[in-house]
Structures are given as C-alpha cells and as structure tokens.
Amino acid sequence: MQSKGYKVKVKVIHKAKPKQSPGKKRYQKLLLKDDEGTVMKGAIFHDDIESFDSALKRNGEYEISDAPITVIPEQFSSKVGELQMNFNDRVKIIPVSLNNCSDEPQYTKLSAIPVAEQKTEQKNEMLLDILGVVLFVSETREVNVGHNIQHVRDIYITDDSSPRPMVLSAWNDFTRQECETLSGWAQSSMVVGFVGVQPVTRKGIPFPLLDNIFF
Structure with missing residues (x-):
C-alpha cells in the first residue's frame, strides 16, 4: 500500500x-x-x-x-x-x-496518513530520544581518532529514572553553539530533549554518542 x-x-x-x-x-x-x-x-x-x-x-x-x-x-x-x-x-x-x-x-x-508497506531493509544504527535536565557541560577536549583530531564535549543530564547522571558526548560541530546554549541552561534546570542519540559501547560500558541535537 x-x-x-x-x-x-x-x-x-x-x-x-x-x-x-x-x-x-x-x-x-x-x-x-x-x-x-x-x-x-x-x-x-x-x-x-x-x-x-x-x-x-x-x-x-x-x-x-x-x-x-x-x-x-x-x-x-x-x-x-x-x-x-x-x-x-x-x-x-x-x-x-x-x-x-x-x-x-x-x-x-x-x-x-495511511502507512505504506515496508519493503526495504534498513541498516541504520539504533537511535534514541532522551529527555532530561542539563546539569553541566564540560570544556572542549581533543581526542585522537585514527590519527585525526576530534573535538568532544561531555553533557551531563539527569531524570527521575536514576540517581546517577547520564553523560552524552557531543562531537566536532556540535561542541560549539549548541553546547554553549546547553551550558547556559545548566544554571536554570532546563529540561531538554535530545533526538537521534546513538548508543555505543566502549570497553563494555554504554556510552551515548550525541551527533544530533534538537532543542
């Protein structure tokens, strides 16, 4: 259909x-x-x-x-x-x-709108949507990935599902304007939605990789 x-x-x-x-x-x-x-x-x-x-x-x-x-x-x-x-x-x-x-x-x-039949296999990686209160945004740090320097900032958020904060990792272009905005919101307990968060595992530990930010 x-x-x-x-x-x-x-x-x-x-x-x-x-x-x-x-x-x-x-x-x-x-x-x-x-x-x-x-x-x-x-x-x-x-x-x-x-x-x-x-x-x-x-x-x-x-x-x-x-x-x-x-x-x-x-x-x-x-x-x-x-x-x-x-x-x-x-x-x-x-x-x-x-x-x-x-x-x-x-x-x-x-x-x-009517739904069309899904005929093709999608191989995109799993993406998650996350909602939480921004606690803190770190300064930019440099990470060497395959001999290329990448820029990373960590975003600490929390919600009522766990006493521990979650750390989202923003890379490259998203370490600039978006992270500066989030850093300002950390002072006012702003609730923020993050769309398209890619979960990755490093050394056996789940680690959300943030390369799509939507306010």
Whole structure:
C-alpha cells in the first residue's frame, strides 16, 4: 500500500547532517511538525539527499504530498509503531509561501496518513530520544581518532529514572553553539530533549554518542 492522495502542511523543525550507516547506506534524518503539534520523523536516502537539500530547509513550512509513510523497524525506533515519512523523486513539495490559493487547502493530519508497506531493509544504527535536565557541560577536549583530531564535549543530564547522571558526548560541530546554549541552561534546570542519540559501547560500558541535537 502506498501513501498517496493526501496533502499535509508541515514545518521542518530539525534537519540533521547526512550520515552513512555501517552498511554504507547514506541517509539524512528530519523532524516534521504539523499545525496540531504532531511530530513525525522523516528520512532521505542516497542521491536524494542532494536533490532535497534546497527543497527542504530547517524552519521552512511546506505542503507535502505522496510521501510514503512507513513503520520504523523496532530496533531503530524510540517507541513501538513509530512512523517515518520517506522522501523520493515522486514526492511533491511546495513551500507554503508559494501557495497563492485564497482558501487554505484541506490538509491531512500527520496522524491520519495511511502507512505504506515496508519493503526495504534498513541498516541504520539504533537511535534514541532522551529527555532530561542539563546539569553541566564540560570544556572542549581533543581526542585522537585514527590519527585525526576530534573535538568532544561531555553533557551531563539527569531524570527521575536514576540517581546517577547520564553523560552524552557531543562531537566536532556540535561542541560549539549548541553546547554553549546547553551550558547556559545548566544554571536554570532546563529540561531538554535530545533526538537521534546513538548508543555505543566502549570497553563494555554504554556510552551515548550525541551527533544530533534538537532543542
């Protein structure tokens, strides 16, 4: 079943940098929100990443139609039955600012779009969504990875599930503006959501790797 015959109006509230899975599959993650506040993940794969680079901008509002909606495999989702909008060359995208209709079209709710059958195996690594209070952000340190110098900052957060704080590791570009913002929020017990956290294990210890930050 294909998710056709619908039109939604959404805002791109987050657009991550393109990544490559261990299976050499290039992908880019998005977060979309409609007027009712429903949030849905989006995904672009392979060469379509460049094709949609200018068509979908962060904080832009768009009319989108005919994008297949699939259920994210459980090992890659943050909850059971989580849905994802997939973008390919058949998807129609129009910036809301270019809609000259005098009457607003009848948009479909994100929650009401039919789900397409999942036919392709996804090999993306598991991603987690985390919510917690920011306690402290460390200074930037340098780490030598494969003879390349990487910049890392540790973000300490806590929630009511454990007396121990969790440490998230932000790398390279995310050690700058985003971490400076988080450091300021640490003084006011701000609750922050982190989307797309990749769990990794080092020396047998779980270690969340943060390379997508969404406030």
